[in-house]
Amino acid sequence: MAFPDRAPASHIAAGSIRASKPVVCARFDDAGACGKRIRLGIMGGTFDPIHVGHLACAEQVREAFGLEGVIFMPAGDPWMKRGRGVTDAEARFDMVKAAVADNPRFDASRLEIDRCGKTYTVDTLRALRAHYPENVELYFISGADALQHILEWRDADEVGRLARLVAVTRPGYEIDDARKRYMRTHGGIRHVSMFEATALAVSSTDLREKVRSGRSIRYLVPQVVADYIEQQGLYREACRPA
Ligand code: NAP
Numbered sequence: 001m002a003f004p005d006r007a008p009a010s011h012i013a014a015g016s017i018r019a020s021k022p023v024v025c026a027r028f029d030d031a032g033a034c035g036k037r038i039r040l041g042i043m044g045g046t047f048d049p050i051h052v053g054h055l056a057c058a059e060q061v062r063e064a065f066g067l068e069g070v071i072f073m074p075a076g077d078p079w080m081k082r083g084r085g086v087t088d089a090e091a092r093f094d095m096v097k098a099a100v101a102d103n104p105r106f107d108a109s110r111l112e113i114d115r116c117g118k119t120y121t122v123d124t125l126r127a128l129r130a131h132y133p134e135n136v137e138l139y140f141i142s143g144a145d146a147l148q149h150i151l152e153w154r155d156a157d158e159v160g161r162l163a164r165l166v167a168v169t170r171p172g173y174e175i176d177d178a179r180k181r182y183m184r185t186h187g188g189i190r191h192v193s194m195f196e197a198t199a200l201a202v203s204s205t206d207l208r209e210k211v212r213s214g215r216s217i218r219y220l221v222p223q224v225v226a227d228y229i230e231q232q233g234l235y236r237e238a239c240r241p242a
Pocket of ligand 1: 043044045046047048054057073075078080119120121122141142143144145146152153154168202203204205
């Protein structure tokens with residue numbers, strides 16, 4: 001199985017003209033160029049590894065919110081997880097890129113992978129806002145468990161101004177009304193939409209544990225991802241702190 005070549009580091013610049021290598025990602029660099037109002041989804045996550053739950057939920061959010069496409073944005077340095085050890089960013093990116101390749105409405109971006117230092121969502125959204133024209137509305141999609149901590153994120157109020165937020169819940173998990181109210185009053189986060197996706201009972205943590213203990217992950221990740229994990233020998237040992 002061939003995996004995508006790693007593109008060289010790309011840098012984003014306000015108003016930049018499309019260069020030979022993608023700025024955000026090949027499929028959606030020109031989104032909105034026609035002047036039409038469009039919505040673009042940004043699927044933020046560690047993706048360690050990406051699984052069918054992520055893919056199904058991105059597809060469902062795309063449909064429900066009328067998004068032109070969804071850009072998967074693997075976190076470069078998810079520093080809040082340093083205590084547990086996170087798989088190399090290039091390997092996580094390779095898996096994401098391979099997993100989304102067959103859906104013309106999806107793509108993967110290296111923006112956070114290529115940016116040095118800790119990954120902050122606000123930096124990503126600022127870069128995307130500088131790249132896309134005003135007629136492109138951004139929707140930042142992530143797990144509700146992650147988004148409910150948004151008030152602890154850097155410049156949380158700006159995150160809430162730069163993009164609409166879609167918090168994907170798993171069965172049995174919700175951000176309660178009190179938390180939503182708190183987010184609005186303390187962080188100026190007005191647009192948090194909750195979305196209960198089906199097929200999200202699978203989690204990356206479970207998958208890593210399955211591989212470590214020699215159990216099958218077939219059908220829980222795209223086959224191309226299962227092959228990559230096997231070939232690269234990922235997740236065979238318990239995660240060590242970075
Ligand atoms: P996480 O703690 O790994 O995820 C929390 C939960 O949400 C997990 O159950 C996870 O399931 C699920 N999840 C994660 N991404 C998802 C997605 N796109 N769709 C559906 N479910 C998802 O959270 P994380 O991956 O570290 O962070 C999520 C996003 O928030 C990333 O883009 C990250 O950069 C951003 N973030 C920003 C800051 C900041 O700016 N300061 C701080 C923290 C996080 P799985 O384990 O199965 O994925």
